[in-house]
Amino acid sequence: MKYDLIIIGSGPAGYVAAIRAGQTGLKTLVIDKRYIGGMCLNWGCIPSKTWLESAKLYNKIVKQSADFGITGVDAKKIGFDWKQARKRSSDVIAKLSRGIEFLWKKNGVEFLKAEAKIISPTEVEADKQIFETKHILIATGSRPAELDGMKKVLGVEALANSDSLPEKPIIWGEGPVAYEMLQFFQLLGREPVLALTGEVLLPELDESLQSFVQRKLKKEKVTVVPAQKIRFDGEKAFIDKQEIEYDTILNCSLRKAVLPKSKVELQLKDGFIEVNHSFQSSIPNIYAAGDVNGKSYLAHAASSQGLAVIDHIHGRNLDVDALELMPINIYSDPEIAQIGKTESQLKAEGVEYMTQQYSLAANGKALAEGASEGYLRLIYEPKYSQVLGVQIVASNATDMIAEAALLLEMEGTVYDLATAIHAHPTVSEVFMDAGSQAVSDLEE
Numbered sequence: 001m002k003y004d005l006i007i008i009g010s011g012p013a014g015y016v017a018a019i020r021a022g023q024t025g026l027k028t029l030v031i032d033k034r035y036i037g038g039m040c041l042n043w044g045c046i047p048s049k050t051w052l053e054s055a056k057l058y059n060k061i062v063k064q065s066a067d068f069g070i071t072g073v074d075a076k077k078i079g080f081d082w083k084q085a086r087k088r089s090s091d092v093i094a095k096l097s098r099g100i101e102f103l104w105k106k107n108g109v110e111f112l113k114a115e116a117k118i119i120s121p122t123e124v125e126a127d128k129q130i131f132e133t134k135h136i137l138i139a140t141g142s143r144p145a146e147l148d149g150m151k152k153v154l155g156v157e158a159l160a161n162s163d164s165l166p167e168k169p170i171i172w173g174e175g176p177v178a179y180e181m182l183q184f185f186q187l188l189g190r191e192p193v194l195a196l197t198g199e200v201l202l203p204e205l206d207e208s209l210q211s212f213v214q215r216k217l218k219k220e221k222v223t224v225v226p227a228q229k230i231r232f233d234g235e236k237a238f239i240d241k242q243e244i245e246y247d248t249i250l251n252c253s254l255r256k257a258v259l260p261k262s263k264v265e266l267q268l269k270d271g272f273i274e275v276n277h278s279f280q281s282s283i284p285n286i287y288a289a290g291d292v293n294g295k296s297y298l299a300h301a302a303s304s305q306g307l308a309v310i311d312h313i314h315g316r317n318l319d320v321d322a323l324e325l326m327p328i329n330i331y332s333d334p335e336i337a338q339i340g341k342t343e344s345q346l347k348a349e350g351v352e353y354m355t356q357q358y359s360l361a362a363n364g365k366a367l368a369e370g371a372s373e374g375y376l377r378l379i380y381e382p383k384y385s386q387v388l389g390v391q392i393v394a395s396n397a398t399d400m401i402a403e404a405a406l407l408l409e410m411e412g413t414v415y416d417l418a419t420a421i422h423a424h425p426t427v428s429e430v431f432m433d434a435g436s437q438a439v440s441d442l443e444e
Helices: 012-023 038-043 045-064 082-106 156-160 176-187 207-219 299-313 320-324 343-349 364-368 397-409 414-419 429-443
Strands: 002-008 028-032 110-113 116-120 123-126 129-138 142-144 153-155 169-173 193-196 223-226 230-233 236-239 242-244 248-252 255-257 286-288 328-330 335-340 354-359 375-380 387-394
Touching (some): 002 012, 012 028, 012 038, 012 082, 012 129, 012 299, 038 045, 045 176, 116 129, 129 299, 153 156, 156 248, 169 176, 176 328, 335 397, 354 429, 397 429
Parallel strands (some): 002 129, 028 110, 169 193, 169 248
Antiparallel strands (some): 123 129, 230 236, 328 335, 375 387
16 A cells, blocks of 8 residues: 555654644555554653642642631541542543544544554555555654663653552652652652752753742752762662662653664664754655654654654745744643743853843732742843743743743744733733833833
8 A cells, every 4th residue: 555654653743743744635644553642642741731730739729728718628638549630641641542533534644553664765564564655754752761770660651550659759850751740749748859860950941940940849848869879779779878768760861762663774863863954864755753853852842843744745845943942841830831042042142132030929810829939031132122032930831831932933022022912810911011121121
C-alpha cells in the first residue's frame, strides 16, 4: 500500500501532524506500538495535571476552608484517594484519546498499532507488512535517562500505574517535571526531597522566576540537595554522613531520544536526530519532530514542529522565528509561565531593555480568589517600546501566557497593553496595569 506520509509515533508531534496532513489531502498512516497520544496524553502532560489539580484542591480545602467561611472541615479527617485520582485521570485520557481517533477518522488518517521499522527512505515495515511512502515523519519522543545503580526507582509512567503513593520520595531532576512532582507531593503533605541534577532548578527560566522558586522552597522548608553529593549504599541514601529517609526515587531526569528501528542511517547529535530548520533529517524526505530531535521537550513545541513539517511537504515557507517563540508553562502552585527573551539573553546580546513588574497583591480578582501570590513582569526595549519577554506567576499563569504569546507574535508594545481594555475584575488586568506603568516610566 502506498502513502504520501507515514508518521511513526502518535504523540503531540505525530497526531497533530496527522490531522493536518489528512486535512490537506495527504494519504497518511500513523504507526505506534503503544498508546494513541504518546507520553504526553497517557502518562505525562495530561495525567500529571489532573493529579496536580486534585492535590491543589486538597491543599486548599485543608488550609483555606475557614478563611472562605466554610465550617465543619476537620483537616485531620480529610484524606487523599490516589485510586480515585488515577481513575479520574484515566477517564480524561480516554476521552481525549477518543477525540484524536475521531479527528483521524474524519480526515482519512489510518492508524496501525505495531512497531515500525524504516527499511529505506521510502519504505516502512510494520505488522509483517511493507508500506511505501513519499515522506516519513519520525515522532517517537523521548524517555528519562536511566539512573544506574539505584534502588527503588520509579518513572512517572510507573507512578501512574502504581496503587499507592510514596510518602518520602526523592525527586531526581532539575526541569519542570521535577518541580511539578515536587509540588504534587508537597501539596499532599508528603515529605519530598529534591535531588537537583544541575546547577539550578528550572534553568530555562528567567533569573527572576528562578529566584521566586528558590524563595518559595526555602519558605516551605523543602530539602534540596545536589544529586551528585548523594551516596547510595544498597537501599539507603546519604549526604555526607547524614542518612536521607526515602521510599522511592522518582526519576524526572534529563531525557534521551527514543529512536525507531531503522536500516537507514540518520545523522545524530548527542543521541537525537539532527534536523535542519525545516525539520528534515540527513535524508531530506525523512523528517523528525518533537522530543526526538532534541530541540525542545515541550508538547506544544512538538505540535508546532509537526505542523511545520506538513507545511514543508506542501512547499510552504516556514516562519522560523515564530517557531522559536515558545511559551514555557509550569503547572505548580502558583503556576509559572514565560515567553520571549530573558534578561540574561538580552544582556548577552547587548540589547538595551527595561523591566516592569506588577504584583498580584494589588489585583482584585486574585485577592477575591485567595490567590494573590505572584506577579506579571514585562521586559521591553525603550526605543520602540516593544515587549520582548513576559514572565508570569499566578494561579492561572499557564492560561494568561496566551495573551503574551499573541502580543509578542504581533510585535506589540507596552502602549498596546496599556490601551487594550481588559474586563474587570480579572487577573489578566495585570497586563494592562503593567503596560500602563511601563508607559509612565517611558514618558518620565
